[in-house]
Amino acid sequence: RKEVEQDPGPFNVPEGATVAFNCTYSNSASQSFFWYRQDCRKEPKLLMSVYSSGNEDGRFTAQLNRASQYISLLIRDSKLSDSATYLCVVLSRGSSNTGKLIFGQGTTLQVKP
Amino acid sequence: DTGVSQNPRHKITKRGQNVTFRCDPISEHNRLYWYRQTLGQGPEFLTYFQNEAQLEKSRLLSDRFSAERPKGSFSTLEIQRTEQGDSAMYLCASRTEQWRVGTQYFGPGTRLLVL
Numbered sequence: 001r002k003e004v005e006q007d008p009g010p011f012n013v014p015e016g017a018t019v020a021f022n023c024t025y026s027n028s029a030s031q032s033f034f035w036y037r038q039d040c041r042k043e044p045k046l047l048m049s050v051y052s053s054g055n056e057d058g059r060f061t062a063q064l065n066r067a068s069q070y071i072s073l074l075i076r077d078s079k080l081s082d083s084a085t086y087l088c089v090v091l092s093r094g095s096s097n098t099g100k101l102i103f104g105q106g107t108t109l110q111v112k113p
Numbered sequence: 114d115t116g117v118s119q120n121p122r123h124k125i126t127k128r129g130q131n132v133t134f135r136c137d138p139i140s141e142h143n144r145l146y147w148y149r150q151t152l153g154q155g156p157e158f159l160t161y162f163q164n165e166a167q168l169e170k171s172r173l174l175s176d177r178f179s180a181e182r183p184k185g186s187f188s189t190l191e192i193q194r195t196e197q198g199d200s201a202m203y204l205c206a207s208r209t210e211q212w213r214v215g216t217q218y219f220g221p222g223t224r225l226l227v228l
Contacts, residue, residue: 008153034215043204043219044156087155091215098169099144099208101215103155 003027006088006104014112017078021107023071023088032091033064035073038106039084047073047086078111085109115139117220119205125226126195133191134223138207145188146217147180148204149173156204162188195227 006023013019025033033050048055050062050071061074071088088104118137126132138145143164148156159178161169164185174180177195182188192199202224206217 004155032215043221045219046216049215089155089215098161099146099215099217100158100161100169101146101148101156101217103157105154 001026002104003102004088004090004104006107008105008107010108010110012110012112013078015078015080017111018074018076019078019109020075021073021086021088021109023073023104025069025071025088025090025102027090027092028066028069030069030090030092033071034089034091034101035060035062035071036087036089036103037084038087044087044103075109078109080111080113083109083111117205117207117218119203119220119223121223122221123224123226125228127228128195128197130195131191131193132195132225133189134203134205134225136188136190136205136207136220137186138188138205139209139218142207142209142218143185144208144210145182146206147188147190148206148219150202150204150222151200159190159203192225195225197227200225200227 035047036044037047038044050064054063059076063072085106087106090102092100145162147159150156162182177193180190202222204222205220208217
């Protein structure tokens with residue numbers, strides 16, 4: 001079983017739609033969580049951190065449920081420019097000083113006009 | 114451009130050849146990572162440097178792989194006797210200890226194809 005699991009999609013949605021991505025992680029001792037975005041044939045870039053209380057950044061809302069070991073990302077009012085792969089990322093507890101990131105396989109979003 | 118740079122961007126080689134990739138991190142970043150990404154998968158951690166010291170290596174890093182970071186600046190990743198299974202995108206990332214640990218800045222990657 002992979003340490004971080006995501007539905008690979010693709011999710012095909014019209015502009016303006018709300019879309020949600022989910023992710024589960026297996027290591028209950030994991031400390032920190034993130035969403036990275038990766039455009040086609042480009043490098044991953046940090047989208048946002050995920051805090052226990054939930055956090056919002058414009059149209060993006062991230063939530064964490066430690067009891068269920070579940071992370072989510074909600075995108076409201078989707079734009080064409082949101083089309084990308086969204087990577088769920090967990091900081092490995094055993095290497096919190098190293099900063100080793102454990103990535104899910106990514107969920108692909110395609111926003112259509 | 115003050116971001117992470119990687120060279121070459123693309124490399125095609127024949128099975129059994131050796132290849133070397135270079136990463137130049139953001140200048141004030143003392144921590145450097147190598148990841149590998151295959152098609153349809155997320156990046157997988159390979160190794161970590163703090164300054165010039167290599168402090169962690171993944172089991173993915175077989176004895177055909179070696180990484181260095183002389184003087185704590187740029188880093189090189191060498192693959193000896195390449196195999197077709199080594200075909201992947203090799204990503205370098207860096208961060209400074211002043212940033213949150215999860216904030217890593219990735220380079221554009223080196224795409225390797227082993228024929």
